[in-house]
Amino acid sequence: MSDVAVAVTVNGERHELTVPPWETLLECLRDRLGLLGTKKSCDVQVCGACTVLLDEEPVSACTLLAFEARGRRLRTIEGLAEGDDLHPVQEAFVEHGALQCGFCTPGMIMATVALLQENPTPTPDEVKHYMRGNICRCTGYKSILEAILAASRRLAPGAETGRGA
Ligand code: FES
Numbered sequence: 001m002s003d004v005a006v007a008v009t010v011n012g013e014r015h016e017l018t019v020p021p022w023e024t025l026l027e028c029l030r031d032r033l034g035l036l037g038t039k040k041s042c043d044v045q046v047c048g049a050c051t052v053l054l055d056e057e058p059v060s061a062c063t064l065l066a067f068e069a070r071g072r073r074l075r076t077i078e079g080l081a082e083g084d085d086l087h088p089v090q091e092a093f094v095e096h097g098a099l100q101c102g103f104c105t106p107g108m109i110m111a112t113v114a115l116l117q118e119n120p121t122p123t124p125d126e127v128k129h130y131m132r133g134n135i136c137r138c139t140g141y142k143s144i145l146e147a148i149l150a151a152s153r154r155l156a157p158g159a160e161t162g163r164g165a
């Protein structure tokens with residue numbers, strides 16, 4: 001099969017690419033665009049390490065083909081901070097020590113951003129349910145849960161940050 005033309009917006013920047021039809025979105029982001037924040041771990045949509053937002057919906061970049069993103073908007077972990085200002089979800093993860101090796105963290109944070117856009121004030125059980133596809137192998141989930149709830153308080157309508165999830 002011949003290569004496919006793909007126009008896609010990644011973190012607000014438009015890219016015109018030509019990709020083999022079998023290239024995954026994860027390969028495209030990491031190897032073609034140099035966006036190494038999105039991690040490859042299980043490679044079979046089990047661990048959540050490769051979570052990115054496609055038109056603001058969380059998807060596993062390891063099992064989506066790059067051409068399936070054509071004409072759509074992608075956000076990766078590189079697209080969250082504004083200059084030197086971390087996104088409130090990133091800040092909450094740092095403040096609560098919700099990372100150890102950090103390998104799962106980009107996927108956790110992108111899933112959290114999606115969760116809080118969908119449900120700005122989740123209960124702890126709702127957080128656990130939503131995040132069930134994101135696996136951490138080293139730091140444990142208590143601090144991650146606390147970070148997500150703290151981010152929710154910070155981003156909730158009427159809170160002071162004024163920055164949407
Ligand atoms: S690397 Fe994609 S879900 Fe694990």
Ligand code: FES
Pocket residue numbers: 098099100101102103104105135136137138139
């Ligand atoms: S912090 Fe190491 S896998 Fe989650």
